[in-house]
Amino acid sequence: MQMPNPPSPPGALSRRALLTGTAAAAGLGLAGCGSVSGGLSGRTRVKQWNLLAGSDGAVMTEMHDQFAAEHPDIELEATTFGWGTPFYTRLVMGASGGNASDIATIHLSRLKSVSPATLLDPITLDELTAHGLDPADFPEKIWEQCFAGDELYAIPIDTHALVNYYNRTVCEQVGVLNPDGTLLETHGVEEYLDLLRAVKEATGQYGTSLDTLGGWRQFWAWYRQADGEMTFGDGEYEMDDDKALQSIEIMYRMAEEGLCPTFADGGQCAANFENGAAGLVQVGNWEINRFKAFDQAQGLDFSMTEMPDFFGNRRTQGDCHSYVLPRHHSWDPEVREATLAYAAWMLRHSFRWGEGGGHTPAYLPVTESAEYQALQPNAEYSGVVQNVQFDPDVWFSGSAARLFDETGAIFNQVYGLAMTPDEALALVKERIQALLDLPNPVD
Known part of the structure; x- marks a missing residue:
């Protein structure tokens, strides 16, 4: 897995x-x-x-x-x-x-x-x-x-975060690059989905690839872009259901339109980008070496930027x-x-x-050095330091923790169109409460 x-x-x-x-x-x-x-x-x-x-x-x-x-x-x-x-x-x-x-x-x-x-x-x-x-x-x-x-x-x-890689060859073909070869910056969900539709037409398969088992990353990025908060205390928690549902609905829409895979684990997620099945991929900045190696071996003209602006900013999940x-x-x-x-x-x-x-x-x-700011493609997404959003402050949250795993299994079903956004939200809330009811091992 x-x-x-x-x-x-x-x-x-x-x-x-x-x-x-x-x-x-x-x-x-x-x-x-x-x-x-x-x-x-x-x-x-x-x-x-x-x-x-x-x-x-x-x-x-x-x-x-x-x-x-x-x-x-x-x-x-x-x-x-x-x-x-x-x-x-x-x-x-x-x-x-x-x-x-x-x-x-x-x-x-x-x-x-x-x-x-x-x-x-x-x-x-x-x-x-x-x-x-x-x-x-x-x-x-x-x-x-x-x-x-x-x-x-x-x-x-360091800061490491969910970022947006793009295939320059494909993106240039459909006219979504700036004159300097960087990806057009979109504003709002619809503009970005339009971009994905254009890329999907060029690839014949997907607009973007992503890890459907790691859906917490997308959820938290979009939820935090909408100023969604999740706070915990005394056996209770607060979450904005409307903003949470909005984030899950984006997952469902992308999968339903075929703009992203309905299933892809970490390896398949990256492979879709390498083999041209997807012109973009939302995955962590740590995959840069994999894509560089593929570029050297078989050719992959790519760059990377921050997550798209869905709700007025480019916040993203990270650590x-x-x-x-x-x-x-x-x-x-x-x-x-x-x-x-x-x-x-x-x-x-x-x-x-x-x-x-x-x-x-x-x-x-x-x-902030001139040497790093000239480093490509790293400098293009260096602003992620200001936009990274840590997971909620609770003992079962954070990297390699249970919140990621248990909600990820739910979001995987959303991407697979096996669960509606409303059903998924209800189950996410149920899982969070079940985790909250467990004794805190730190205490």
Whole structure:
């Protein structure tokens, strides 16, 4: 099955993810009960856990190699675990026993669900500034998400989001490109559906492809564009039913007209774009490497932009990868220093992260640089940083969480025309309430 909500798809441990030859299965045993300065090598060892097993994981490993070459006094031991639940389960178990890594990469939307006050160690602003970082180096709305209470627990790495790829050859054929080769910006649902109809006529199959199993992404993007809110508290929640139904009706209309597939998992979603069955595809920016590789092998003149403006803006569903420090019984000062030096180095060198992994660096000195703004197609969708919409603030929400999976199964039936929008909305509300009735594991 396709990955639930991550930029990096789930999969078996890749040898790319290992910097020192350590197997992931041995990760807990190697972690130790606290930070320890120096391993067999006599160098300061920093243990890093992540869930990046996809093409972005290969870029991360490349960056790790460069970091190691520039820091011969630090032994970086990086371990990749299975994307989603396997990773978060390992992180929680390791941190609760004091056996986790020194630093871990998580989705920022999952920060509260990993109980930062009990399972993570806070980071001081003095520590950041000592390593050349400053709160002003990050988008304000992202930075605010890094706190639990008054304590800073996360350092944002990037923004990754649902974006809109387009085949220039097909789009030029039907006249929906600007003179500079970028996709025409539409305003409102009808203008965009007209664009898809024109593209569908050219492809003979679909206007756009999308992952019907990942329908939460489209739903949340369109719901938030309409200023829809979803708030939780005391066993209850509030959602705007009219705006929610409006978003689900768009799914149904697109599928009913044949403007998108009635079923496509993650692999089929991308393949429809590669083989010309669809002239556009709505999928995460993390697929950029796949499409670049296809372009090099078989030719695919593509670019990418933000989600279309349906309701007066270009908001989209997304998240951030972030660094956190799992709880330690005790920190060796040299290890903590080396750990933060690693994080700061990765941010300062995140141009490569954006170029190779497709994610938009959260570190503004990189994103706002002339070099990054000249990077194509990345610069065309760099504004997504201001438009990304995190999932609702509740323990069962966020990347690789149950809200995505359980609503996704419902939206898949909408795209498949097996369920009406009204039926789907009723079932979504039923599932949300059922999740809300469960005990909060963080509490």
